[in-house]
Amino acid sequence: xxIASLDEAAETRGLRRGQGLADARAAHPDLDIVPxxxxxxxxxxxxxxxxxxxxxxLVALDAPDGLFxxxxxxxxxxxxxxxxxxxxxxxxxxxxxxxxxxxAATPGAAWATTRFASGTLCIDRGAEAPVLAPFPLAxxxxxxxxxxxxxxxxxxxxxxxxxAPRAPLARRFGRxxxxxxxxxxxxxxxxxxxxxxxxxxxxxxRLAEPVGxxxxxxxxxxxxxxxxxxGLERSxxxxxxxxxxxxxVDGAVYxxxxxxxxxxRDPETIVKLFRERLAAMGxxxxxxxxxxxxxxxxxxRGELAGEQSDFARAGEDDPDVALLxxxxxxxxxxxxxxxxxxxxxxxxxxxxxxxxxAETRRPASAARFPLPAKQNVLQPASPRPxxxxxxxxxVEVVAGVPEGPPLRFRWRRALYQVAKxxxxxxxxxxWWGDEAPADLCPVPRDYYRVExxxxxxxxxxxxxxxxxxxxxxxxxxxxxxxxx
Numbered sequence: 001x002x003i004a005s006l007d008e009a010a011e012t013r014g015l016r017r018g019q020g021l022a023d024a025r026a027a028h029p030d031l032d033i034v035p036x037x038x039x040x041x042x043x044x045x046x047x048x049x050x051x052x053x054x055x056x057x058l059v060a061l062d063a064p065d066g067l068f069x070x071x072x073x074x075x076x077x078x079x080x081x082x083x084x085x086x087x088x089x090x091x092x093x094x095x096x097x098x099x100x101x102x103x104a105a106t107p108g109a110a111w112a113t114t115r116f117a118s119g120t121l122c123i124d125r126g127a128e129a130p131v132l133a134p135f136p137l138a139x140x141x142x143x144x145x146x147x148x149x150x151x152x153x154x155x156x157x158x159x160x161x162x163x164a165p166r167a168p169l170a171r172r173f174g175r176x177x178x179x180x181x182x183x184x185x186x187x188x189x190x191x192x193x194x195x196x197x198x199x200x201x202x203x204x205x206r207l208a209e210p211v212g213x214x215x216x217x218x219x220x221x222x223x224x225x226x227x228x229x230x231g232l233e234r235s236x237x238x239x240x241x242x243x244x245x246x247x248x249v250d251g252a253v254y255x256x257x258x259x260x261x262x263x264x265r266d267p268e269t270i271v272k273l274f275r276e277r278l279a280a281m282g283x284x285x286x287x288x289x290x291x292x293x294x295x296x297x298x299x300x301r302g303e304l305a306g307e308q309s310d311f312a313r314a315g316e317d318d319p320d321v322a323l324l325x326x327x328x329x330x331x332x333x334x335x336x337x338x339x340x341x342x343x344x345x346x347x348x349x350x351x352x353x354x355x356x357x358a359e360t361r362r363p364a365s366a367a368r369f370p371l372p373a374k375q376n377v378l379q380p381a382s383p384r385p386x387x388x389x390x391x392x393x394x395v396e397v398v399a400g401v402p403e404g405p406p407l408r409f410r411w412r413r414a415l416y417q418v419a420k421x422x423x424x425x426x427x428x429x430x431w432w433g434d435e436a437p438a439d440l441c442p443v444p445r446d447y448y449r450v451e452x453x454x455x456x457x458x459x460x461x462x463x464x465x466x467x468x469x470x471x472x473x474x475x476x477x478x479x480x481x482x483x484x
Contacts, residue, residue: 004036005065007098038064048097049195050253053245054293055084057199060192066114068107068192081122089120095251104128107192108184112139112158128185133159140180146173158184199243199297201235203227210249210290214278217246217291221274224296225267238263238304244274246285247293254285258330261322263302269323270296276330353427354445355388355480383449385459385481392478395460402466405448409460411479416452423448424462443473449483457483 001021010031015024025031041064049059049067055078058070071084078084081103092099102113105125109132113121116135123131132139135158137147150173155161161169161181170178182188203224211217221244232238240263246254258273278285347359396410405421424446447461459482464475 041065046195047251047253048092050255051247051251052088053196053253053295054247055088057196057202058192058194059196060194062111066111068110070192070194071103085120085122091251106184106186107190108141108180109186111141112184115139125186129159129162132184133157133162137161140177140184142177142180146177149173150177197299199299200301201228201231201239201298202295203231204293204295207292207294210292212287212290217278217294218271218275220294221296222267222271224294225270228270228296228298229265229267232265232298232301232304235301236303237301238265239270239298239300240302241298241300242270242273243297243299244277245295245297246291247295248287249289249292252286252288256281257299258326260326263304265304272323273326273330276327280331355384355427356390356392383483385457386484388481389479392461392480395477395479397460397462397477403446406450406460406477409450409477409479416456416458418450419453420451421448422450427461447480459483 003015003017003019003021003024005017006015013028015028021033025033045061045063045065045067049061052059052067052069056069056071056074058072060068060070062068071081075081075084078087085101085103089099089101100114101120102110102117103122104110104113105123106128109123109128112132112135113123116139117131121131136156137150137158139158140161142150150156150161153172155164158181161177162185166178179188183190205220205224207220211220224244228239239260241257241259244256244258246256248254256274256277258277260273264270264273347361349359350357352358393411397406398408399406405423406418408415408417410416425448427445427447428442443464445461445463447459449457450460451457459480460477461480462475462477464473466475
């Protein structure tokens with residue numbers, strides 16, 4: 001058992017990370033020990049990163065205990081860099097966190113200053129070297145082996161590494177140490193990877209007084225959607241995916257996402273979609289002491305040219321139907337159908353002889369997009385039942401002659417007497433399918449429409465043929481569907 005992390009009070013007593021727990025307790029019996037939980041720390045760091053979205057959409061994780069915030073173009077909203085950092089530190093302190101922060105032109109300089117400087121610093125571009133010079137080489141994010149090697153040759157601070165000849169260092173320790181140095185000083189660019197995609201368009205409202213009622217949340221949404229409409233019109237686009245983010249005063253963040261089957265930018269339509277989402281979540285959204293920041297993001301856009309309305313929309317999609325599908329999707333959420341990730345699906349015919357493969361489900365949001373040009377829909381030769389079984393179920397059949405229609409059959413332990421029968425309709429097997437035999441000879445199916453004495457109609461088929469034509473495959477009977 002070793003110390004994984006400690007607070008400032010423990011550091012002042014001389015404790016350090018990696019120290020044995022038994023030794024630490026022997027020297028300081030009053031230590032308060034909490035078992036380390038890496039997964040819980042990760043969840044907490046992610047939650048803080050969500051909260052930091054109120055300052056900038058470009059937030060990257062620096063596990064296990066840090067965050068990178070790219071505040072380019074955002075600092076003026078908080079009265080400058082000093083004002084932004086002061087607001088961030090004050091809010092996190094109120095939430096019970098001990099935080100250090102620094103502002104610099106490079107991620108490397110900000111990382112080093114946060115961990116090895118006292119107080120909060122805002123380093124101007126080009127002034128990194130004097131600030132970093134007294135820091136130990138660990139401030140450059142080097143691995144332990146490289147740090148040990150540099151210490152053996154007498155290099156212990158960043159300033160010494162800056163003044164040392166570069167060629168011998170590169171030959172002995174590789175390019176990594178010089179790369180980290182150049183990144184910290186700004187000679188080499190270093191990009192951070194945001195944990196969330198940057199929205200195509202975003203509008204937000206910062207509130208002087210927090211709000212918590214659903215009516216107030218919808219009213220703010222209408223105001224944001226109205227502001228968003230101008231930007232969408234300017235780009236000739238509409239929103240296909242939207243995110244409404246609610247920042248609670250105590251740090252909790254709620255993200256509500258909706259999609260649209262066709263690009264939209266009408267504020268009332270956007271509010272209707274989110275109203276369904278809010279109703280579906282119900283008590284999952286706890287306003288607590290209220291929300292002080294709300295934001296509406298466009299996650300995906302689609303082309304939406306201006307058009308004049310017409311009384312007749314022959315050949316056009318009905319926008320009311322599209323809105324209905326979108327509202328159902330927003331209310332049901334993901335997973336409403338077990339066979340698809342999309343809440344509202346549409347049956348689409350595909351190229352297959354076998355009835356169970358003759359259609360597939362695609363999201364209704366893709367209904368406006370046509371099928372590929374080479375997609376040919378096979379028309380059935382006879383009526384198909386309204387209800388098909390997902391997997392054909394075996395039945396026991398008695399037929400007058402081997403290849404004749406069934407006279408009676410047993411299905412799910414019940415015996416049925418056939419009064420009428422039509423068929424057969426032969427459907428050839430797909431030689432390219434997964435069930436094709438080794439000699440690539442497809443196994444045909446003979447389908448019969450039968451009616452029992454009670455007037456119920458069924459769709460049965462015999463798979464395989466009798467005699468030499470069957471190529472040794474024993475024919476079997478299956479129930480595939482029921483007619484209405």
